[in-house]
Amino acid sequence: MPLIRVKLKTKASRQKSYTDFYRREVVFQEGDMVLLEVSPVKGVIWFRMRGKLATRYIRPCKVLQRVEYVSYKLALPLEMERIHSVFHVSMLRKHVLDPNKVISKPNIEISEDLFYVNQLVQIVDTQIRKLRNKEIPKVKVL
Structure with a gap:
């Protein structure tokens, strides 16, 4: 075999080993x-x-x-x-x-005039955010 063909074959085998290693x-x-x-x-x-x-x-x-x-x-x-x-x-x-990430629909009753009543389940946390001139109360509700 000519020298060029031998070198091309070795180069192709090297490239094939790289591709096979990373391919899934x-x-x-x-x-x-x-x-x-x-x-x-x-x-x-x-x-x-x-x-x-x-x-x-x-x-x-x-x-x-x-x-x-x-x-x-x-x-x-x-x-x-x-x-x-x-x-x-x-x-x-x-x-x-x-199945742990599936979110179930909340049971919300809607009246005829398309309004619903928010029902609080539990107050989880309360914080007061302080700015320069204001204090903003925050409430985390479940």
């Missing part, structure tokens, strides 16, 4: 819930997310099928029906539902 294989099954990552520029145009502090991920979507080795077809919400539903695996993150 991500595979989703049909029915898994994933988060779709969007960039801010695409977010303004396609996903109606604006501003610097907009979320990076769109709500959880269900994986319908694996299209190719690295792309998946998702079940997108109705407001995103104009968007192509096949995405590369680099744009997806696995959605893990933590």
Whole structure:
């Protein structure tokens, strides 16, 4: 073999060892819930997310099928029906539902004139914030 081919082969094997070391294989099954990552520029145009502090991920979507080795077809919400539903695996993150972080709805009774009554459960803490000329009382209520 010529010397150039030998050097190219050694260089390729070195690069392959670096990539294999840092690569992680991500595979989703049909029915898994994933988060779709969007960039801010695409977010303004396609996903109606604006501003610097907009979320990076769109709500959880269900994986319908694996299209190719690295792309998946998702079940997108109705407001995103104009968007192509096949995405590369680099744009997806696995959605893990933590039952401890689920917030239950409070039971609020609303009258016919659309007013409700605040009911205090417990006073947790009281503080007095002192400014130069004022004192502002603060009460933390459960």
